[in-house]
Amino acid sequence: MTTTPNSLRRWILTLALGAALPFQASAAGTELLNVSYDVARELYKDINPAFIDAYKKQTGETVTVKQSHGGSSKQARAVADGLEASVVTMNQANDIDMLAERGLVTKDWAKKFPNNAAPYYSTMVYLVRKGNPKQIRNWEDLARPGVQVIIPNPKTAGNGRYTYLAAWGSVLKKGGNEQQARDLVGRIFKNVPILDAGGRAATTTFTQRQIGDVLVTFENEVSMVRAEFGDNFEVVYPSVSILAESPVAVVDKVVDRRNLRKPATAYLNFLYTPQGQEIGAKHFLRVRNEAVMKKYAANYKPITLFTVDELFGGWQKAQDRHFDDGGEFDKIYQSK
Secondary structure (H helix, E strand, C coil): CCCCHHHHHHHHHHHHCHHHHHHHHCCCCCEEEEEEEHHHHHHHHHHHHHHHHHHHHHHCCCCEEEEEEECHHHHHHHHHCCCCCCEEECCCHHHHHHHHHCCCCCCCHHHCCHHHHCCEEECEEEEEECCCCCCCCCHHHHHCCCCCEECCCCCCCHHHHHHHHHHHHHHHHCCCCHHHHHHHHHHHHHCCCCCCCCHHHHHHHHHCCCCCCEEEEEHHHHHHHHHHHHHHEEEECCCEEECEEECEEECHHHHHHHCCHHHHHHHHHHCCCHHHHHHHHHCCCEECCHHHHHHCHHHCCCCEEECHHHHHCCHHHHHHHHHCCCCHHHHHHHCC
């Protein structure tokens, strides 16, 4: 048998992402694969059985859902390289846009579901050690000498990218200029001792390996850490941060070939139901349902948020300028 470079690459990819193996091997037409970002593991462990039960009651059909998790951009590239996701549930629109460019997702994917196809959103906040010994309050404090900051790699992790843009945008939002923003981000990344590939790895570095004075990550991630570890950590909200949406999309090329469009679409629609929104809120995500958001209002501190569109001209422009090879992040990190 002759093995082409592309087929070999897909074979290696399938072995590397074990979560996909049962999906690839199954002949069942009602098995979905949700390829998602790193810190959404617990969310979808609760979403999946709730959806399966609701779908069974509604249609009489049995569906199973497999998960695959990693850095958002890394996951998107895996799908582009052949990982046969039924749906993608990412933490930034740019990753799904890339799949649309490859012809895997329709160009108008953001119009297929409400709220720009983002059922949940979050923002970037700080997790510090008990008592906040370094007195970290705002973005400028992350740039102080002697402060170690844990941030995942913006090249591979959506929350690393959001953190970078949140710090940059905090300067612009307060009336500063681009050079001042670049200077702040540069000084912050000089304080980053380790660039983990994904958000969950960064959390492990901070909480279990005890490296760093502050972890910057999604509000829902730090809230879950507080819930698990109690008084060992404190959450600090900066004065301004970025709106971090969690967009979703059906991978059209896969579901049409496998006759999975109906359950895949139902799966993403379930995220918008009161039950799906309630599960998201229990995981400290900010939700679109006003009644559910009001019910869990105590979980969310008011904070001034700006969007990627507002300060960076959209995700594509932000990607081109800051995160593509040779962009601002590479220049900043190489001069560290």
